[in-house]
Amino acid sequence: MPAEYPLQRRIQDGRPLLINAEPLQSRSDDTLHRYREGQLWAVRGGVITAELDTGSWVVPARHIGWIPPGVAHAARVHEAAKGWMIYLRPDICPLFPVTPTVFALTALSSALLERIAVWGNDAGHESPAELTPPQHRQLDVLFDELKISPATPLFLPMPSSPHLVGMTLTIVADPANKLSLDDWARRVGMSRRGLTRHFRAETGMSLMQWRIVARMKRALELLSQGDTVNRVAKRLGYDSVSTFISAFSAQFGMTPGMYAV
Known part of the structure; x- marks a missing residue:
């Protein structure tokens, strides 16, 4: 991987996940970067776009985007975007695909994400040092739902x-x-x-x-x-x-x- 994309750490305290809940703050990353964590972008409204080193990728409303650990990208959260951005510790990421993927946001996956969102966030709520067995099972169910909810990504190759x-x-x-x-x-x-x-x-x-x-x-x-x-x-x-x-x-x-x- 090129030296200009150093691997950054988003989770600093060892917790299993970090959640930014809605409303998502409008922002735009100008340069490609990589995180050691995996990222789930669940978009309930609005749109998030990502610039990958191979082209542009769009996650529209009612869809979920997955960025695996170590994938260089630059994200733009457009105005009025609503949903969740979830960072997953690397040891949890093998549940998910090894390439960037788009899924449909179904009623079940939305309900699961609402439940997961209360596990911890940036607003000061405590997040457990490790996931409990029920929390692991909820992640397993989410992954199973995503596997049967693939969506055709809107990808603009360069x-x-x-x-x-x-x-x-x-x-x-x-x-x-x-x-x-x-x-x-x-x-x-x-x-x-x-x-x-x-x-x-x-x-x-x-x-x-x-x-x-x-x-x-x-x-x-x-x-x-x-x-x-x-x-x-x-x-x-x-x-x-x-x-x-x-x-x-x-x-x-x-x-x-x-x-x-």
């Missing part, structure tokens, strides 16, 4: 070639950009076919698919900030609100209006 990185950063900064594939090919000095082949090789997606995900990522952020569906559609460059609603529904299985509730 290319590695500098000219393609510049192109994708431009698109992220302005998702409404309407430059065509031919326009971008000319800008980066490649043929249409060459751009298509290299972009897919480096990201695993076509440029069109990548732009849709970039737009959906921004849509989640804007909706969580309270923007109307009409305004979000306009800011993302959609020709009509109905087109935006269809694209959002295809990605998330619900309309943007339902998500914003």
Whole structure:
């Protein structure tokens, strides 16, 4: 692991877990960092985004994100985000996947997290030095529920070639950009076919698919900030609100209006 990502310790006193409960404080980490602890981000409302060394990752409302110990990331908690951020001591983490994962927040997992949230937090409540047998069983049940509640992550992989990185950063900064594939090919000095082949090789997606995900990522952020569906559609460059609603529904299985509730 590169030296610029030193392994930091979030739990200082040896307790098995540390919990930040709702409402979550809006914040943005500017640089990648690693923790020795694993992290569960349970989002009841709003959205949390994470920058990994391989791309951007989104945890929308009614989902749970898992960051294993030692994974470099930079998190952004957007305004109005509600839920829990739970840091787990490394010896507890083998219960969970070894790669970043997104799960659906079900009624059972939400109830379990509410119970776990009273075990200890940053507000001064005492947390046991070790988990009791019933607490271990509750974590086991939570893990079993997560295993049967996988969700398709909204992941925006970044290319590695500098000219393609510049192109994708431009698109992220302005998702409404309407430059065509031919326009971008000319800008980066490649043929249409060459751009298509290299972009897919480096990201695993076509440029069109990548732009849709970039737009959906921004849509989640804007909706969580309270923007109307009409305004979000306009800011993302959609020709009509109905087109935006269809694209959002295809990605998330619900309309943007339902998500914003």
